[in-house]
Amino acid sequence: MEISVIGAGYVGASVAACFADLGHDAAVVDIDEERVAAINDGRSPIHEPGLDERVARTAGDRLVASTAYDPVPESDLTFLAVQTPSNEDGSIDTSVAEAAAEMTGEALADADADDHAVVVKSTVIPGTTADLLGPAVADAAGLTVGETLHVGVNPEFQREGTAVADFLDPDKLVFGHDDDPAVADLLHEAYEPLRAALDHEVPVVDTGTREAEMIKYANNAFLASKVSLANELGNICKRYGVDSYEVTRAIGLDDRIGASFLRSGVGWGGSCFPKDADALIAAARAADYEPELLQAAVNVNDRQPGLLLDLLDEHVDAAGERVAVLGLSFKPGTDDVRNSRAIPVIEGLRERGATVVGYDPVATENMRAVFPDAEYADSAAAALDGARAAVVVTDWDEFAALDAEFDAMAEPVVVDGRRIVERREGLTYEGLTW
Numbered sequence: 481m482e483i484s485v486i487g488a489g490y491v492g493a494s495v496a497a498c499f500a501d502l503g504h505d506a507a508v509v510d511i512d513e514e515r516v517a518a519i520n521d522g523r524s525p526i527h528e529p530g531l532d533e534r535v536a537r538t539a540g541d542r543l544v545a546s547t548a549y550d551p552v553p554e555s556d557l558t559f560l561a562v563q564t565p566s567n568e569d570g571s572i573d574t575s576v577a578e579a580a581a582e583m584t585g586e587a588l589a590d591a592d593a594d595d596h597a598v599v600v601k602s603t604v605i606p607g608t609t610a611d612l613l614g615p616a617v618a619d620a621a622g623l624t625v626g627e628t629l630h631v632g633v634n635p636e637f638q639r640e641g642t643a644v645a646d647f648l649d650p651d652k653l654v655f656g657h658d659d660d661p662a663v664a665d666l667l668h669e670a671y672e673p674l675r676a677a678l679d680h681e682v683p684v685v686d687t688g689t690r691e692a693e694m695i696k697y698a699n700n701a702f703l704a705s706k707v708s709l710a711n712e713l714g715n716i717c718k719r720y721g722v723d724s725y726e727v728t729r730a731i732g733l734d735d736r737i738g739a740s741f742l743r744s745g746v747g748w749g750g751s752c753f754p755k756d757a758d759a760l761i762a763a764a765r766a767a768d769y770e771p772e773l774l775q776a777a778v779n780v781n782d783r784q785p786g787l788l789l790d791l792l793d794e795h796v797d798a799a800g801e802r803v804a805v806l807g808l809s810f811k812p813g814t815d816d817v818r819n820s821r822a823i824p825v826i827e828g829l830r831e832r833g834a835t836v837v838g839y840d841p842v843a844t845e846n847m848r849a850v851f852p853d854a855e856y857a858d859s860a861a862a863a864l865d866g867a868r869a870a871v872v873v874t875d876w877d878e879f880a881a882l883d884a885e886f887d888a889m890a891e892p893v894v895v896d897g898r899r900i901v902e903r904r905e906g907l908t909y910e911g912l913t914w
């Protein structure tokens with residue numbers, strides 16, 4: 481089928497390239513000319529394992545990119561995958577999504593389209609699709625929701641660093657529509673080749689648009705809260721000399737808990753956990769409900785970088801000293817530094833008067849945009865050379881192999897925020913939550 485995707489970012493580029501690789505014709509529309517040019521040159525506009533090869537394989541054939549919306553009326557189904565950032569107060573800023581919806585509707589009007597389907601993939605607060613985005617498309621297109629404009633919600637659950645793998649082998653598919661079977665049919669058609677390629681069934685949750693929107697927030701809120709509880713338990717364990725990783729390994733054996741998302745440390749970052757937690761909290765308050773537990777999960781998370789630096793302070797007066805920051809991305813496998821825990825850690829080190837030298841396998845250039853006057857090394861060894869201390873903020877596998885590199889430090893003080901450094905002997909080593 482002909483699919484159009486509005487937004488060629490972490491979600492839109494992955495979704496469009498995967499749909500094309502599965503045999504659909506996918507057109508991705510973005511106002512960012514560089515992202516469009518990259519895709520048409522056969523290059524992924526973002527760093528995601530497996531994406532470059534899929535873009536290279538399909539670009540110019542099943543995958544095309546453009547800044548113009550012309551492909552929209554030509555397609556059977558349009559996904560909206562633009563960003564939904566936070567307002568100052570943490571509430572969702574839907575202005576970008578609204579603009580994309582209007583531009584989608586205008587493209588449909590320009591082509592005199594008499595029928596179309598638009599599915600929201602962006603993460604939006606319950607009611608946004610039915611009350612705001614669907615009507616915005618319909619008004620601009622001169623179509624009628626539920627009759628000539630079929631509106632749905634299909635949230636994305638991919639993680640950065642494993643976006644392609646997650647998209648191609650999801651644990652569920654969520655199709656939200658409000659008594660409009662045409663949307664469900666089109667979504668089932670879109671995902672049919674994906675499901676056919678798997679040797680196991682993927683459960684499909686056919687539900688309302690509001691439920692689908694909330695499923696996305698609930699998924700992220702639960703995962704973020706689970707990590708915050710692991711961090712809270714880890715902070716207590718640290719004060720009782722208990723290895724929290726032994727504790728979480730054991731409780732993870734309870735199938736009501738599960739082993740994942742129990743790795744305590746310097747906390748969660750990224751483009752979505754912080755944004756989505758804040759948006760859900762703001763939405764709850766807007767509905768006169770105080771989300772105590774969600775706010776506590778955010779508070780615990782916000783405290784972890786400071787606790788990491790408090791541990792450093794116990795061993796080193798960082799003022800005037802060179803401190804290595806190992807890991808700049810918000811998680812391994814990605815170059816994304818949005819809300820990376822390295823940002824408050826670097827800020828805290830600079831407040832202490834330290835000279836920061838950062839290293840990351842792929843995210844350095846993105847962090848240089850945040851801290852242009854910080855020093856960056858092109859290897860962990862170079863960052864550690866002569867450093868008075870090192871703080872580990874991202875659990876890149878390569879940090880587990882570091883050993884002799886620590887010998888070049890002015891003083892071997894290592895504060896590990898991610899339980900990744902293997903070597904302990906000869907180091908003054910502190911684990912944040914173990």
Ligand SMILES: NC(=O)C1=CN([C@@H]2O[C@H](COP(=O)(O)OP(=O)(O)OC[C@H]3O[C@@H](n4cnc5c(N)ncnc54)[C@H](O)[C@@H]3O)[C@@H](O)[C@H]2O)C=CC1
Nearest residue numbers: 487488489490491510511512561562563564580602603636
């Ligand atoms: N980043 C992730 O791993 C995931 C993100 N999401 C959600 O998906 C949505 C998109 O997130 P990302 O892909 O990370 O955002 P992004 O910022 O990486 O990409 C959004 C893209 O949309 C483009 N855009 C903005 N307005 C446009 C318009 N009017 N017409 C055409 N293109 C336009 C931007 O130029 C940008 O390239 C957000 O709601 C996010 O919460 C959901 C699951 C995973």
Ligand SMILES: O=C(O)[C@H]1O[C@H](OP(=O)(O)OP(=O)(O)OC[C@H]2O[C@@H](n3ccc(=O)[nH]c3=O)[C@H](O)[C@@H]2O)[C@H](O)[C@@H](O)[C@@H]1O
Nearest residue numbers: 636637638639640707741742743747748749750752810811
């Ligand atoms: O909506 C989104 O954008 C996505 O947000 C998260 O994916 P992502 O943020 O890419 O990465 P995660 O692997 O979830 O990690 C999020 C943060 O939690 C931290 N984390 C994760 C797991 C853990 O055990 N401990 C922990 O501190 C990571 O370091 C990272 O900073 C969700 O896992 C995805 O399902 C969702 O689609």
